Amino acid sequence: AAGVIQSPRHLIKEKRETATLKCYPIPRHDTVYWYQQGPGQDPQFLISFYEKMQSDKGSIPDRFSAQQFSDYHSELNMSSLELGDSALYFCASSLEGLAGGSSYNEQFFGPGTRLTVL
């Protein structure tokens, strides 16, 4: 079965550079979540989208932005990168359907993108 795809799997950037992470949800899933997990830390919820609209917002820095496109894939754009942005970034997808993006359904996680900021 198709799973959530994230690209790239690894990314190395310099401070103050920008980065774009991509997430391709499971086909027919309408909701995407982004999480950040720093070294030795718990995952932090950043933001989610349902049907291309932002549905929930967590601890996403102002330097970051995200969107979900018409094909349901999502991109996390990160600017003015800082050393502290080095982390694993996970995307998860789910099918919220008619519940309007607020129900609790299974979230299928991708393998993550490991971002290293030098």
Place this chain on the structure above:
Amino acid sequence: AQTVTQSQPEMSVQEAETVTLSCTYDTSESDYYLFWYKQPPSRQMILVIRQEAYKQQNATENRFSVNFQKAAKSFSLKISDSQLGDAAMYFCAYRSANNDMRFGAGTRLTVKP
């Protein structure tokens, strides 16, 4: 690649009762960590309990305990004396020795008063 499977998309428990959430995983590694996270409506991920694979003793945190069966690659979470505040999504997660993380799809726990 490691996979984590939570076979129960939804579970419900009566307040003050005990419930067990299942998690199995697949790995060829011997050194790894296992976690249970709770996700309330805020979407915040809260660490409930963790288990180091090299430890035979099951981890316990107050009302939360695990049944870690390494040979069977099973890591279930038992919640005793369930409270209304325990209602949430629960994610099982695996972390390899090189910090590669894998998550299960979650189990939605409902607590009935």
